[in-house]
Amino acid sequence: MNLVTTDWLESNLDKVKIFDASWHMPSTKRNAKKEYDEKHIRGAMFWDVNEHSDQNSPYPHMMSNADYWTKMLISYGIKNEDHIIVYDFSDLYSSCRLWFALKYFGHKQVSVLDGGLKKWLKENRETTNKLEKIQKSNDYKINEDTDCIKNKKQIDENIKNLSFQTVDARSRERFEGKVDEPRPGLKRGCITGSRNIPFKNCIDSESNTFKKKSELIKIFNQNNVDPSKPIVFTCGSGITACVLGMAYSLISGKNAVIYDGSWSEYGEK
Numbered sequence: 233m234n235l236v237t238t239d240w241l242e243s244n245l246d247k248v249k250i251f252d253a254s255w256h257m258p259s260t261k262r263n264a265k266k267e268y269d270e271k272h273i274r275g276a277m278f279w280d281v282n283e284h285s286d287q288n289s290p291y292p293h294m295m296s297n298a299d300y301w302t303k304m305l306i307s308y309g310i311k312n313e314d315h316i317i318v319y320d321f322s323d324l325y326s327s328c329r330l331w332f333a334l335k336y337f338g339h340k341q342v343s344v345l346d347g348g349l350k351k352w353l354k355e356n357r358e359t360t361n362k363l364e365k366i367q368k369s370n371d372y373k374i375n376e377d378t379d380c381i382k383n384k385k386q387i388d389e390n391i392k393n394l395s396f397q398t399v400d401a402r403s404r405e406r407f408e409g410k411v412d413e414p415r416p417g418l419k420r421g422c423i424t425g426s427r428n429i430p431f432k433n434c435i436d437s438e439s440n441t442f443k444k445k446s447e448l449i450k451i452f453n454q455n456n457v458d459p460s461k462p463i464v465f466t467c468g469s470g471i472t473a474c475v476l477g478m479a480y481s482l483i484s485g486k487n488a489v490i491y492d493g494s495w496s497e498y499g500e501k
Contacts (some may be wrong), residue, residue: 234331234481235442236317241345245273246275247315248275249308249309249314250273250277251327253279253330255281264320273352292415294492295336298337309366310369313341315342317342317343323475324440324442332474332490336377336380338373344478377487384498387464391424396462397464398423398425399426399429399457399465400422400428400429400467401476402428402472403430406468409422413468423498427457429476433451442478448482459480465480473490473491474490
């Protein structure tokens with residue numbers, strides 16, 4: 233199951249491994265690690281997308297290699313058979329990014345907490361400031377699905393051969409080039425032939441949960457996107473694209489495919 237409810241997690245806290253994958257847009261001036269230290273769901277370990285992205289890439293949030301992920305998951309005490317629950321304290325985008333990454337590296341049981349910490353707190357569920365003692369696992373076997381990440385060359389080739397739909401998760405204003413990109417050094421606009429579904433359209437603003445499957449299908453269709461055909465999702469740096477990836481998986485039951493470099497790479501001046 234790609235999503236779990238707050239009720240389900242509260243009843244299964246001792247049966248799962250939990251990651252707090254909170255990350256905030258720089259403009260918010262919020263410190264995700266500080267917030268985690270102050271309160272988090274019991275048992276949760278903090279996971280920082282900046283820290284665990286490829287540090288050798290000139291682009292933000294690029295996926296690290298399999299060797300890095302093997303060592304990292306061992307350091308967190310993760311085993312292949314663990315059911316991992318991921319949540320964040322925002323609009324689900326960073327938890328969906330970790331969900332996607334774990335799926336990409338072949339972890340079988342990984343779910344996002346629908347509604348995230350926002351919903352958990354709204355329902356007055358228990359949190360703690362106690363930090364977990366982590367015992368390393370003995371081994372972890374990666375099974376990388378390289379078909380789930382596309383590169384710039386493949387995106388360019390697709391403009392000519394149209395083998396998949398390219399769908400951008402950024403805001404409509406950014407997609408249409410009406411406003412500057414938040415990151416310096418990037419031009420305005422979008423990938424030629426791409427379509428746009430702002431990621432927040434897939435999330436109910438009241439509950440911070442994903443909309444129902446029927447509503448998600450309608451949103452895709454209204455934006456000229458056919459979920460029955462191949463799709464590659466993109467955004468600013470490969471994070472909010474994973475929200476659309478989750479929506480696609482909820483609709484189709486298939487794994488999401490992401491253009492990892494996204495506009496940070498494609499939109500270079």
